[in-house]
Amino acid sequence: xxKNILFLSPNxxxxxxxxxxxxxxxGKIIESPEDMFRRVAKNIASVDLIYNKKADIVSMEEEFYxxxxxxxxxxxxxxxxxxxRHLQQLLACxxxxxxxxxxxxxxxxxxxxxxxxxxxxxxxxxxxxxPKNDIVSASCGMASGPVSFMKVxxxxxxxxxxxxxxxxxxxxxxxxxxxxxxxxxHAKNTEGVLTNFNIxxxxxNAFMEAVENDAPFPLINPRTKLVVKTIRAKVxxxxxxxxxWKNGExxxxxxxxxxxxxxxxxxxxxEGTNPCGEQPLLPYEACVLGSVNVSQxxxxxxxxxxxxxxxxxxxxHLAVHFLDNVIDATKHPLPQIEVLTKGNRKIGLGIMGxxxxxxxxxxxxxxxxxxxxxxxxxxxFSGKANEASERLASERGMFPNYEKSIYARQNGPKxxxxxxxxIAPTGTISIIANxxxxxxxxxxxxxxRNVLVxxxxxxxxxxxxxxxxxxxxxxxxxxxxxxxxxxxxNIAYIPDDIKRIFxxxxxxxxxxxxxxxxxxxxxxxxxxxxxxxxxxxxxxxDVEKVFLLAYRSGCKGITIYRDKSRMSQALSxxxxxxxxxxxxxxxxx
Numbered sequence: 299x300x301k302n303i304l305f306l307s308p309n310x311x312x313x314x315x316x317x318x319x320x321x322x323x324x325g326k327i328i329e330s331p332e333d334m335f336r337r338v339a340k341n342i343a344s345v346d347l348i349y350n351k352k353a354d355i356v357s358m359e360e361e362f363y364x365x366x367x368x369x370x371x372x373x374x375x376x377x378x379x380x381x382x383r384h385l386q387q388l389l390a391c392x393x394x395x396x397x398x399x400x401x402x403x404x405x406x407x408x409x410x411x412x413x414x415x416x417x418x419x420x421x422x423x424x425x426x427x428x429p430k431n432d433i434v435s436a437s438c439g440m441a442s443g444p445v446s447f448m449k450v451x452x453x454x455x456x457x458x459x460x461x462x463x464x465x466x467x468x469x470x471x472x473x474x475x476x477x478x479x480x481x482x483x484h485a486k487n488t489e490g491v492l493t494n495f496n497i498x499x500x501x502x503n504a505f506m507e508a509v510e511n512d513a514p515f516p517l518i519n520p521r522t523k524l525v526v527k528t529i530r531a532k533v534x535x536x537x538x539x540x541x542x543w544k545n546g547e548x549x550x551x552x553x554x555x556x557x558x559x560x561x562x563x564x565x566x567x568x569e570g571t572n573p574c575g576e577q578p579l580l581p582y583e584a585c586v587l588g589s590v591n592v593s594q595x596x597x598x599x600x601x602x603x604x605x606x607x608x609x610x611x612x613x614x615h616l617a618v619h620f621l622d623n624v625i626d627a628t629k630h631p632l633p634q635i636e637v638l639t640k641g642n643r644k645i646g647l648g649i650m651g652x653x654x655x656x657x658x659x660x661x662x663x664x665x666x667x668x669x670x671x672x673x674x675x676x677x678x679f680s681g682k683a684n685e686a687s688e689r690l691a692s693e694r695g696m697f698p699n700y701e702k703s704i705y706a707r708q709n710g711p712k713x714x715x716x717x718x719x720x721i722a723p724t725g726t727i728s729i730i731a732n733x734x735x736x737x738x739x740x741x742x743x744x745x746x747r748n749v750l751v752x753x754x755x756x757x758x759x760x761x762x763x764x765x766x767x768x769x770x771x772x773x774x775x776x777x778x779x780x781x782x783x784x785x786x787x788n789i790a791y792i793p794d795d796i797k798r799i800f801x802x803x804x805x806x807x808x809x810x811x812x813x814x815x816x817x818x819x820x821x822x823x824x825x826x827x828x829x830x831x832x833x834x835x836x837x838x839x840d841v842e843k844v845f846l847l848a849y850r851s852g853c854k855g856i857t858i859y860r861d862k863s864r865m866s867q868a869l870s871x872x873x874x875x876x877x878x879x880x881x882x883x884x885x886x887x
Contacts, residue, residue, distance in 0.1 A: 304331055304332055304335070304367045305369075306331060306730070306732070307729075307732040309729055309732075309757060310729055310730045310731075310732055311331070313726050313729045313730055314331050314334065314730065315327060317375070317379070317726065318334060318375070318378050318379055319331070319333075319334055320333075320334070320337075320383070332367065334378065335363055335366045335367050336363055337381060337382040337383075338362070338366065338373075338377060338378055338381040338382065339359045339360075339362035339363035339365075339366065340359050340382060341381040341382035341627060342362055342377075342381060342620055342623045342624060342627055343355045343356075343358040343359035343361075343362050343623070344627070345623035345624075345626045345627050346358055346623070348626055349693065349694045361616060362616070362620055365613070365616055365617065365620065368594070369591055369594065369730070369731040369732065369733075370590065370591050370594045370595075370609075370613050371588060371589065371590050371591065371613055371616070371617045371620070372588065372589060372591070372727040372730060372731055373388075373586065373587070373588040373620065373621065373624065373727075374388075374389070374390035374391075374586060374587040374588060374722070374727070375390065375417065375725070375726060375727065376388050376389060376390055376416070376417035376418060377389075377586065377588075377624055378727075379417055380416070380417055381624075381627065385416055385417065385629065386627070386628060386629035387416035387417055387418065387628055387629050387630070387631055388586060388624045388627060388628040389418055389584045389585060389586045389624070389625075389628055389630075389639070390417075390418060390419060390572070390585070390586065390587050390722075391418070391419060391421075391572035391577040391579065391584060391585045391586075391587060391646070392413050392418045392419065392420045392421070392572070392579070392583075392584045392631075392635065393420070393421045393422070393569075393570040393571065393572070393578075393579035393580065393581055393582070393583055393584075394406050394409055394410060394413075394420055394421075394422055394570075394581060394582065395422075395423075395426075395581035395582065396422045396423065396424050396426060396427060396447070397426060398426045398427050398428055398520065398521060403427070403447055403450075406422070406451075407450060407451060407454050409631075409632055410422075410451060410454065410455070410466075410468070411454055411455075411457075411458050412631045412632065413466075413631050413632075414455060414458045414459075414466030415458055416631050418584070418631070419466065419467045419468070419469075419572055419573040419574075420466070420467075420468050420469075420572075420573070421468065421469035421470075421471065421570040421571045421572050421573060421577075421579070422451070422468065422469070422470055422471070422570055423470075423471045423472070423473070423500065423569035423570040424444035424445075424447065424448060424470055424471070424472050424482075425444075425471070425472055425473040425476055425500065425520060425569065426520050427441075427443065427444040427447060427520070428441045428443075428519065428520060428521040429441065429443055429444075429476065429477035429478045429519060429520075429526070430442060430443030430445075430446075430477075430478055430481065431443075432519065432521060443478045443481065444472060444476070444478055444481075444482065445478060445481050445482055445485050448470050448485065448492060448495060448497075449492065451468060451470075451494075451495070452468070452492050452493070452494045452495055455467075455468060455494040456493075456494060459494070466494060467494060467495075467496070467573040468494055468495045468496070468573055469495070469496050469497070469498060469570065469571055469572060469573045469574070469575060470482075470492075470495050470496070470497045470498070471497075471498050471499070471500045471551055471569065471570050471571070472497075472499060472500065473499075473500045473502075473520075473553070474499050474500060474501050474502060474505045474534070475502070475505070475515070475516060475517055475518050476517065476518075476520065477517045477518070477519060477526050477527060479499065479517065479534065480534070480537060482497065482499070482548070483499065483537050483538055483541050483548055484537075484541055485497060485547075486545065486547040486548075487541060487544065487545060487547075489545065489864060496547070496549065496573055496574070496575070496857075497547050497548045497549070498548050498549040498550055498551045498571070498575060498855065498857075499538055499548050499549075499550050499551070500551050500553040500569070501550050501551065501552055501553060501849075502553055502554050503552075503554040503555075505531055505534075505535075506552075506849050508531030508532075509531045509532050509535045510846075512530065512531070512532050513530075513531055514528045514529065514530060514531070515528065515529055515530070515531035515534065516528050517529060535842075535845075536838075536842075538550065538845075539838050539841050539842045539845060540838050542841055542845075542858050543832075543836070543837070543838040543841045543858075543860055543863070544863060545863050545864055546857070546858060546859040546860065546863055546864060549575060549855060549856060549857035549858075550845065550848075550855060550856055551571060551575065551578075551854065551855040552848075552849060552853065552854055552855060553568075553569070555852065555853070555854050556568050556571075556578045556825070556854050556855075559823065559824075559854070560578075560704075561642070561703050561704050561705065561716040561717060561823070562580070562642055562699055562702055562703050562704075562716055563704070564702040564703075565580060565638075565641075565642075565699060565702060566580050566581065567580075568580055569581065571825065571855070572585075574722065574723050574827045575825060575827060575855045575857065576646070576648075576720050576721060576722050576723070576824060576825045576826055576827035577646055577720055577722075577824050577825065578824060578825055578854070579644070580638060580642075582632070582634040582635050582637075582638050583635070583638045583639055583642065583644070584630070584635050584638075584639045585639070585644040585645065585646050585717075585720070585824075586621050586624045586625060586628070586645055586646070587621075587645075587646040587647075587648065587720055587722050588617055588620065588621050588645075588646070588647055588648070589647070589648045589649055589650040589722060589724050589727060589728075589736075590610070590613050590614060590617060590647065590648070590649050590650070590679075591649075591650055591651040591731045591733050592610070592649045592650070592651050592652055592655045592675070593651030593652075593654035593655045593658060593733050593734070594609075594651065594733075595607075595609050595610040595613065595655070596655070596658055596659070597609075602660070603658040603659055603660075604659075605659070605675075607678065610678070610679070610682070611678075611682050614647065614679065614682040614683055614686060615682065615685070615686040615689070617647055617686075618645065618647060618683055618686035618687055618690065618715075618718065619686065619690065621645040621646075621647060621715075622643065622645060622687075622690055622694075622714055622715060624645075625639065625640060625643055625645070626640075640698065641697065641698045641699040642697055642698075642699050642715075642716040642717075643697040643698075643714060643715045643716060644715060644716050644717045644824075645687075645715045645717065645718060646717065646718075646719065646720025646722065646823075646824050647683050647718060647719050647720070648719060648720050648721040648722050648724075648736070648822075649675075649679065649721060649736070649737065650724040650727070650728045650731060650733055650734065650735055650736055651728070651731065651733030651734055652734060652736065652737040652738075653734035653737075653738060653739045653740050654733050654734045654761065656668055656671070656799075657761050657799055657800065658761070659671070660799060661799075662798050662799055662801060663739045663801050663806055663810070663814070664739075664801055664805070664806040664807065664810040668814070669813055669814065669817060672737075672814055672817045672818065673817050673820075676817065676818050676820070676821040676822070677821055679719070679821065680718070680719055680821035680822065680823075683718040683719050684711065684713070684718055686718075687713045687714045687715045687718050688711055688712060688713060688714070690714035690715075691712045691713055691714040692712075694714060695714070696712050696713060696714060697713065697714060697715060697716050699716065700712070700713070700716075703716060717823035717824050718823055719821070719822045719823045719824065720822060720823070720824035720825065720826075721736055721737055721818055721822055721825075721826040721827055721828075722736060722827050723735055723736045723738070723827040723829075724736045732760075736827055736828070737814060737815070737818055737826070737828060738803065738828065738829065739801060739802060739803045739805075739806050739811075740759060740800070740801070740802045740803065741784075741802060741803055742784030742785065742802050742803075742804075743758065743759050743762050743780050743784065743785065743786055743800060743802060744757065744758040744759070744777070744780045744781045744784065745757055745781075745784060758777070758780070758781075759800070761800075762780075762786075762796075762800050765796060765800075769793070769796070771791070771792065776789070784802060784804065785801075785802045785804055785805055786800055787801075787805050803829075803831040804831060804833060804861060806831070808830050808831070808832055808836075808840065808843075808844045808858070809843075809844065809847065811828065811829075811830040811831065811844075812830060812844055812847050812848050812851060812853070812856070813851070814828070815828040815830075815848070815851075815853055815856075816848070816851035816852055816853050819851075819852055819853050819854060820852065825854040825855055826853070826854070827857075828856075828857070829857050829858070829859050830844055830848075830856060830857065830858045830859070831858075831859055831861070832844075832858060832859065832860040832861065833860070833861050834860060834861040834862045834863075836860055841858055841860070844856070844858060845858075
């Protein structure tokens, strides 16, 4: 077999060694990165034999191997870690139901533990649990409410993490009309509480209309379905805004927008998402994610970069094939999950390296040109992912629940996969690919990534390093200033044309963050992971404006983070007196 040359950054190598490569019983690494990609390619290619006994799986293995070793595409972390190994659980995203009974709650705790042990992340809606101080007829006692049980889930996750498995992560959602919604909103106001959870409020159109009209809004006991209290919607909205301004939690899920895009409403409503919010799923449903590194979808001509749409199309088609195979290759942690996941065959193909691509094309992230290009890119991306799924359906059949889907009712496209596209944060796979994460702008030109190793992983953007050297700007003084500031906007001797292209998350207005997210969401089947960054001096009113903009722009959810509002986060750059920190709970995707 021909072996591709694999070029990995030092941080990529370290990440693979820490988390991904096989070890023996003594803890010694016994495979190389090339061996890992070969293991994964061979395992996933073998699925073709299920559909064609004469399939050339040797050639397909080579195609998958090149797809990954070229760093043009990577699947979610469980696939890299577990394919061809004992666990063989390859999916990243799961949603589990939480019933209003002790038996049901602790059944779900056990199921979540099994999923975390296998490398997945879990989402839950706690909206069915009766509110605090409600009657418990079996014991004649008083209920403790959803937040108390979230703490039980959090401790179970912590125990699994301590067992040396891949770090488990959770998303807790609560409907905005739940009587305990105020307790939920403030559940993470104290740092260090519920550290294994992100939390999001499930917001309805009716609530947002009440907010905009300053109307009353009912809180409803999920057990009795009776109104227990009526409040001013605007007061509750302000509580959400203030808490998000204070520490980045909660995020919001626009649950009606999510369900309007539910491809299989006859199978139930969507009530939760995976830990980062980009993958809405039915209870007991799972999904595999993967991302195309769009920064590699270029050709260098006449001293500048151009998009290579042909390479992007080929990559998308092969990636959809890969992800569809993963569904059959995986060993599902629960039989209920296997039934629904194979019935809908949801995949979530997304992009990473978006900020790098804009830099290559000389397009500022915060510009009208970037918005036009994003629209063109995502329209093309979605269209080709749909084409690939239709082609697979013609060869392998539509997803088994197709007749219960919106596509059948509308006499629409015949897809292999109920959903095709998702934009994930990409976590560590963007470190492996040495590209910017998801559709985020650059966090900083130079920074420290506080995951995996004590002291963090130092990073400086290679494109900036190259430009600085080419323009004769690269000095120890420059490096020190960039590492201290993170941004280059206030460094006087850097030319304006460089500043224009090398913008960071803090340099971009929150409104532009939302605009990019909403453009992407137009073309994405599932949802978009995006952190809307605010400078430290931003007000709660600024946060409110962005929440309203996200709702009106058709986003399915939104997460904000105000600079310095937390002490402990995933990314940081050194400042003269402290560390600037950003992001939400560290999640490896």
